[in-house]
Amino acid sequence: MTRARWAADVGVAALVVVLGLVEVWLPLESAMGEGSQAVSTLGIVAFAALLSQRRARPWMALAALLVWPVLGLAQGGRLQLLFFGQLVPVLVLVYSLARHAQGRLRWVAPLCGIAFVTTGDLFLPLLQEPSELIFHWAAVLLAFLTGHALRVSQERATREAVRAHEANASARERAVVAVAEERARIARELHDIVAHSVGMIVVQAGAAEQVVEEDPEFARRALSTIRTTGSSALAEMRRLVAMLRTPEAGVDFAPQPGIAALPDLVASAGESGLEVSLTTRGGGRRLPRGVELTAYRVVQEALTNVRLHSAATRADVLVDVGGDALTVQVTDGGPALPDDSPPGHGLVGMRERVALYGGTVTAEPSETGFTVRAVLPLEQV
Known part of the structure; x- marks a missing residue:
């Protein structure tokens, strides 16, 4: 995990500690019950410490749900009931595991969260109203669905980015192949043009050289053929080169011979x-x-x-x-x-x-x- 992500997780845990301690020691109206403030502080800090592992070691983070039940058993059930110090950290944990955990853990997280709040609603007198149970269940499910939706969205975006990268790489590869094929085609065209014309020029020049004195007329015709062949080859090569450039007015795109x-x-x-x-x-x-x-x-x-x-x-x-x-x-x-x-x-x-x-x-x-x-x-x- 990168240093930036580690710093972000520690920052989330620190914010949870600050909110919880403010609720306990100020205190806020959301703090209920007659439990020890020192025990509440210990529970808040321990839960936050485990929550800081939400991406690095998610199974360890899930163990944070055991902090308050253990403290409750140790205190004989005398615990403060806290909104910012207990429920909000649980919602952050469920969201985090749904968002970042791998495999089955992301599905285990909401079940454990529901089990946690249901246990509190059934055994703590202040939370035994049906409205409390409905509110807590809805909050846990909302936290899970939010994390899950963001996870799905990120995975889809990642797949699209990979697909776009592969398509771009494939397009570049096809472009390279097309360039290579076009170069091969041009090389063949140039070879055909030059080999045919130069071959004819060499033959005509050799024949003219041999009969230039005995048959000047034949030599004259050979030289005329050389001139015509050379001009034709030059014109065809110019046309081929012109086709490789940006089309301009006046460029002759005559059809290829058949x-x-x-x-x-x-x-x-x-x-x-x-x-x-x-x-x-x-x-x-x-x-x-x-x-x-x-x-x-x-x-x-x-x-x-x-x-x-x-x-x-x-x-x-x-x-x-x-x-x-x-x-x-x-x-x-x-x-x-x-x-x-x-x-x-x-x-x-x-x-x-x-x-x-x-x-x-x-x-x-x-x-x-x-x-x-x-x-x-x-x-x-």
């Missing part, structure tokens, strides 16, 4: 010298935007890998919109180029994208080259 943009992607790959055939089956069905973007990125990453890691001059792209799944397959004729560089993050990002929609990705050598196959489950939208 299956309808695949012919342009295939044509762009053809300009780099890679012949690509596109086959689409089951078209006309409306697909979720996220699934379409994922399919587009899978084809984009697979074609980028063909240009960077394969000597193939041709690739075949198949997009099959089935009843319950969208299948995307990119196959090249190989062979693979020797490459000692560490593996990139293209396939990892591809698998992460597809996994978000419950799909799978397989990437494995075929008879002559390499095949990337992604299957995305579909739901009717």
Whole structure:
């Protein structure tokens, strides 16, 4: 128990002593009977001393109810009857145990309090009026109900505070997860944009370097493609960065590419010298935007890998919109180029994208080259 609570309990006990002693020694009209003032003083102080343990040692505090019966037996029943020195401390004790005691003790307290006042009402001539019994019972029950109500209110407030704290912690955790997922998504977007565009630029630049003297016209077209690809990649990256900022007037929120943009992607790959055939089956069905973007990125990453890691001059792209799944397959004729560089993050990002929609990705050598196959489950939208 904290020092502040201990000081508060001692203060309550001291106040009980002061009120009781004033009632005995002033004396007040509420003091009745011919008992010894010294014995009353002893009873008041002893009861208050035990009452000071109302939160630290509640069972010891409950023993205070034995003080007056013991003194009464010792004095042969000759005791003063006190309102502030006897009844008020009993009410404070019942309230305190109902408010702070644990387990069964908080229910035992009112029963003991009622037993205490009932014993006095039955055996002390001055308290044998029915009105006295009713008043004492009502006062004890009121003290118990007040303590119990405050206890229930505090427990409810504590539960609400814990629930609010847990909800706040859960919200912070969800926010952290959302930020991490958004960062992963942005990383995938940047990788897809940069890897595709830079890969095409590298291929075009290499081809132009080899034929710049023999075929200036081809070199000019390659440089034009490099300029166009670089400008497109820069514009897409600017759009992505703009979406991360506070929306402002004039920011272009153009839709992300989908299956309808695949012919342009295939044509762009053809300009780099890679012949690509596109086959689409089951078209006309409306697909979720996220699934379409994922399919587009899978084809984009697979074609980028063909240009960077394969000597193939041709690739075949198949997009099959089935009843319950969208299948995307990119196959090249190989062979693979020797490459000692560490593996990139293209396939990892591809698998992460597809996994978000419950799909799978397989990437494995075929008879002559390499095949990337992604299957995305579909739901009717």
